[in-house]
Structure formats: C-alpha cells, structure tokens
Amino acid sequence: MKGIYLLTVITAIAVAGCDGKRKENGCKKEIITTVTKTGNSKNKIADFYGTYKGTLPCADCGGIRTTLKINNDTTYELISEYIGMKDGIFEECGVYRIISGNIIELTTPSSGEKTYYKIIDSGVALSDSTGKTANGKLAKHYILKRH
Template sequence: MKKLSLMAMLAIALVITSCTGKKTDNNAQDADTTVVAVEDAAAPASYYGTYEGTLPCADCSGIKIVLTLNDDTTYDLTQEYLEKEPAYDENGTYTVEDGLVTLITPSSGEKTYYRILDGKLAFTPDSTGTMVEGEMAENYILTKK
C-alpha cells in the first residue's frame, strides 16, 4: 500500500512539473526536491531485518533474542532463556514512531520496546524510549545480521 501511494505521489509530481510549460532552473530545482522527499520517505526500510543479541536475565545466564522485523509490520521473535527453558517463538505486529519500535503480542496485547540505532536495536524498559545507561547499557543491544 505504501509503495502504491508513493508511486501515485511521484506520478502526480511529474505531471505537475511537466505541465507548467516553463523551462526555468526553479522547475528543475523543484523536481529535484520532490525526488529527495521520495527518497527520504523510503528511509525507514533500513530497520527491516534480523537482529540478535543476549539480554541480561535475573535468574539465568541471559536471554538469547533473535528478532526479525518484516516489511509488512509483522515480527518473528525467538527467546531462549539460557540454561533454563527451551526457546519459544512469538509472532505479532509492530509499529514504529519517532525511532521507537513497539512489538505487540497478539494473545495478550503486551508491548515490548526497542529504540532504533544505526544497524542496532536497543531494548528500552518502557514506552518513553529511554535507553538503559551505565555499565550495563551495551548488554541491552541487538545487532542487525
């Protein structure tokens, strides 16, 4: 749906700029601006992909996480509590707003939050998106594979 809307906006922009009849530098500059805006609109796709890492755990040696953010706003999550339970899988939907990914568990409505970084996701304890700080901060990072 996004691609269709993006293509429609691009087509309208091309029709408008081609129908003006003026061949000035300003029109060329306007056309360039339109292209840049379209390219910027596609930028969020950079967070799609698979992320891995091991988060701290109070009563085990860590929680191995494999999280895939799909381009259709669904996610696949595998969590393995090391030296405890077998891994379990979860699928659901996610939203992204202001660089904060919100995973929504379909069965319970529970939400989990990650801040988008450059090629990484940082687990955040709540919806404010405030990242964990201090010595343990690096332990809350998932790296894109």
C-alpha cells in the first residue's frame, strides 16, 4: 500500500509543474542564487551539471518525455512533452539548490512550487523532498538518464 501511495505522490509531483499553458518563447533567465550544499564536500555528486532525459509515466497519455538541464549557475530548464496530447509541451525554468547532499530541489519562480530529483549513479530519479523514490517494477520509469 505504501508503494502505491508513494507512486501516486511522485506522479502528482511530476504533473504538478504543468500550469496548463504552453510557453512559446522559451525560458527567461531567473535571478541567480547560490547553491546550498549540505553534507560532505567530498561527495561524489559534485559533478551533477548536465542534461538528463527520459520518459516519465503518465496516467492519461503515452508518457511524459522529459528533458532536465541542470546548469552550473543554479538555474535549470525543464521540458515536459505529454505524448499524444494536443498542446502538450511545457517549458519551465527556475532555480535549484542541493539539499541533503544528493537531492536537487527545483523551484518554479512563478508559483514557488518545488520538484525533487535524487542524484543516483545512472542519472536522477524523481523523488519526494526526503529523497524517497519509487520502488518496485515501476521504479526504473522515474529515472532520467544523463546525456
């Protein structure tokens, strides 16, 4: 039962970033803040900057083709394409910070909404604020791989 609840929460987080509007002009640069790293400074995740891609599960479409770009200036760009849905491409930009040493907290400036990805060996996995990720058969579908 806990696994189903976690899966529901993670799916809700993935979909929550969508404000129902397609952004035609791309992302505007937001105010740059400093990255807050906690924990051991010799952490193996020091080089997490880059582009991550994958297809997240979607309850009412063929999946959410996702591209997440983590920049070294504490900004991110997130493109979510809802496969098979008309006007289903959404772009969002904002700032991020590292919490608990291995969790990327994305913040959408317009809404203040937060989304979390846990840094793992093969990329990043959609998670909750504590770093808990989906488990079981569907766990691999919540991972974006580094490109």
